[in-house]
Amino acid sequence: MKLIASLTSPYARKVRIALVEKKIECDLVEDSPWAEETTVPDYNPLGKVPVLVLDDGTTLFDSRVIVEYLDTVSPVSRLIPEPNRQRILVKRWEALADGICDAAVTIVLERKRQVKQQSKDWLERQQRKIDLGVEELSQHLGDRSWCNGEGYSLADIATGCALAYLDLRHPDVDWRGNYANLVKLADKLAKRPSFAETVPPAGA
Numbered sequence: 001m002k003l004i005a006s007l008t009s010p011y012a013r014k015v016r017i018a019l020v021e022k023k024i025e026c027d028l029v030e031d032s033p034w035a036e037e038t039t040v041p042d043y044n045p046l047g048k049v050p051v052l053v054l055d056d057g058t059t060l061f062d063s064r065v066i067v068e069y070l071d072t073v074s075p076v077s078r079l080i081p082e083p084n085r086q087r088i089l090v091k092r093w094e095a096l097a098d099g100i101c102d103a104a105v106t107i108v109l110e111r112k113r114q115v116k117q118q119s120k121d122w123l124e125r126q127q128r129k130i131d132l133g134v135e136e137l138s139q140h141l142g143d144r145s146w147c148n149g150e151g152y153s154l155a156d157i158a159t160g161c162a163l164a165y166l167d168l169r170h171p172d173v174d175w176r177g178n179y180a181n182l183v184k185l186a187d188k189l190a191k192r193p194s195f196a197e198t199v200p201p202a203g204a
C-alpha cells in the first residue's frame with residue numbers, strides 16, 4: 001500500500017496521522033500536484049492529493065474516504081465512533097475543519113495570481129469562511145478535552161490539521177490570540193507522536 005501525498009497538504013497530513021495512530025504500515029510517495037512532472041493525475045483524475053493506492057492497484061481518494069477506509073481495516077485506535085449519531089458528529093467536525101482548509105488553500109492560490117487579477121471579494125469571502133469556521137470550532141469544543149467529548153477521534157485530527165495549516169500559511173489569522181480552548185487542544189495534539197512525525201518540513 002502506498003500513499004501519494006505532499007508534505008504540506010493538511011488533507012494528506014490527516015491521513016498520515018491516521019496511519020500512525022492505527023499503526024498501519026504504508027509507503028509514502030511524495031508528489032506535488034502542482035509540479036509539471038506530477039504523476040497524481042495517473043492515480044486521481046481530479047489531480048489532488050492524498051491518494052491511497054492499495055496493493056491490488058485500487059486507488060482511494062479523497063482524504064475522508066481514505067481515513068474511513070483505514071479506520072475500518074484495523075480495529076486499533078478507532079478514530080470514528082460506531083454509534084450513528086457519534087459517527088455523524090465526528091464526520092461533521094471533519095467537514096468543518098476540511099472546509100476551513102479549503103478556504104485557506106483557495107486564498108493561497110488566489111494570492112499566487114498577479115495582484116491585478118486577484119479578486120478582493122473572493123478573498124474576503126474565503127476569509128469569512130475561515131473566521132466563522134474557527135469560531136465554530138471553538139464554540140463546539142467549549143471546555144471539553146476532546147472535540148467529540150467522548151475521547152480522541154478523527155474530529156481532533158482534522159481540527160489539529162486545519163489549525164496547523166493556518167499557522168503554516170495564514171499566520172495573520174490570530175486564532176491563538178482569540179481562542180484559548182483551541183490553543184490548549186492544539187498544544188496537546190502537537191505532543192502526540194502522530195502529529196510530531198507529520199509536521200511539514202521547515203521552509204515548506
Ligand SMILES: N[C@@H](CCC(=O)N[C@@H](CS)C(=O)NCC(=O)O)C(=O)O
Binds near residue numbers: 046105
Ligand atoms: N477534499 C480533498 C482535497 C484535496 C486537495 O485539495 N488537495 C490539494 C493539496 S492541499 C491538491 O491536491 N490540489 C491540487 C489541485 O487542486 O489541483 C481531500 O480531502 O483529499
